[in-house]
Amino acid sequence: MAALLSLFYFFYFSIIGVYVIFMPKVLEMQGYTPSEIGIIFSAAPLVRFIVPFAFTRGLKLSIGSFHFALIVMVASSVAFYFSIESFYKLLLSNIALGIGLSLVLPYVELIALGNIGKERYGKVRLFGSVGFILVALVLVKFLSGAWVALGFMVTLSAITALIAFAVASKAKTILKKTEECQNDITLLAHWQLWLGLTLMQVSFGAFYNFFTIYETNHGIALETTIYLWSFGVIAEIGMLFFQGRLLQGNLLFLLQITTFVSAFRWLLLFMFPQTLGVLFFSQSLHALSFALFHSAAISYLYRFYKHKSLAQQFFSGITYGMGAFVGALVSGFVYESYPQYLFVSSTFLALGAFGFITLWAKTQARAQCSE
Numbered sequence: 001m002a003a004l005l006s007l008f009y010f011f012y013f014s015i016i017g018v019y020v021i022f023m024p025k026v027l028e029m030q031g032y033t034p035s036e037i038g039i040i041f042s043a044a045p046l047v048r049f050i051v052p053f054a055f056t057r058g059l060k061l062s063i064g065s066f067h068f069a070l071i072v073m074v075a076s077s078v079a080f081y082f083s084i085e086s087f088y089k090l091l092l093s094n095i096a097l098g099i100g101l102s103l104v105l106p107y108v109e110l111i112a113l114g115n116i117g118k119e120r121y122g123k124v125r126l127f128g129s130v131g132f133i134l135v136a137l138v139l140v141k142f143l144s145g146a147w148v149a150l151g152f153m154v155t156l157s158a159i160t161a162l163i164a165f166a167v168a169s170k171a172k173t174i175l176k177k178t179e180e181c182q183n184d185i186t187l188l189a190h191w192q193l194w195l196g197l198t199l200m201q202v203s204f205g206a207f208y209n210f211f212t213i214y215e216t217n218h219g220i221a222l223e224t225t226i227y228l229w230s231f232g233v234i235a236e237i238g239m240l241f242f243q244g245r246l247l248q249g250n251l252l253f254l255l256q257i258t259t260f261v262s263a264f265r266w267l268l269l270f271m272f273p274q275t276l277g278v279l280f281f282s283q284s285l286h287a288l289s290f291a292l293f294h295s296a297a298i299s300y301l302y303r304f305y306k307h308k309s310l311a312q313q314f315f316s317g318i319t320y321g322m323g324a325f326v327g328a329l330v331s332g333f334v335y336e337s338y339p340q341y342l343f344v345s346s347t348f349l350a351l352g353a354f355g356f357i358t359l360w361a362k363t364q365a366r367a368q369c370s371e
Helices: 002-029 034-056 063-083 087-115 117-142 146-170 191-203 205-217 222-242 251-271 276-284 286-304 308-337 339-370
Strands: none
Touching: 002 034, 002 087, 002 117, 002 146, 002 205, 002 222, 034 087, 034 205, 034 308, 063 087, 063 146, 087 146, 117 146, 117 222, 191 205, 191 251, 191 308, 191 339, 205 222, 205 251, 205 308, 205 339, 222 276, 222 286, 251 276, 251 286, 251 339, 276 286, 286 308, 308 339
């Protein structure tokens, strides 16, 4: 089972690699404006935001819904072929892809945790990062037009669907019982925490949606830009391997550090968009701004809330869903109107995340003193 899960993560995140790294450039090659690219790429994270709320309203993960999600994932990838030249058709295709991807991954995550355990999960999950890197290094050699990238996405989606089907078929236990404890997640009462976590992801909008375009427009070769992407993922892998001892400390302090470092990272991209040494250094900070931030955030939420599964669903939906949705829209309009200040906006957003998490940390410190 571990081998099948490793293959799933490898090919699933290969799709994400094509989608995140190459599709924005493909749409630019097709004549789409930055704001149109931002709108199109905001659709999938919006779906990711909505899906967790559907599960709180009675929607259940089942074999039927999983198989449906696999069909939607492959069909929407094929639909990109027939909608690439139409903004509204492409938007609908992207929404469908977002539905498929957002349903497939949680299902396999449950299987992974139930069958191989959390101790081995990290090493299996790292194959996703490897797939992300390899598809970038391979596709950059063959990207002669939009149809090449679309062909990669369709092929990888089909392979991922077949492997995911095999994973589900071999799993002895597919779903665990939902936690029966009372929902103690109050977003309004804990607004500093959730706003800080969300703003962090909003700040990533410029990076995920426009980094390739931004650097190539500043004279950096596409192949070099792919190396930058890959270097960031390598730094991420390294942090995932060695972050265990860090996570035994003050998790809120780690969230403060990682958000502040992220602001510094975006500022470097604004100030030195053509300096390769600085660009590679900024990508090394992905170990902190993504890997360590993500691990610290989910660990803190797991410890803070009693309803642990719902807390993780909200983290995925609100931060990576709504945060990425807003980030895609904001970065698209900023890059169209003020392209030179794209990462200035990200810097201020990350500083906002740092500020609100700091406010939350002080609130928690006062609460502990009063007990």
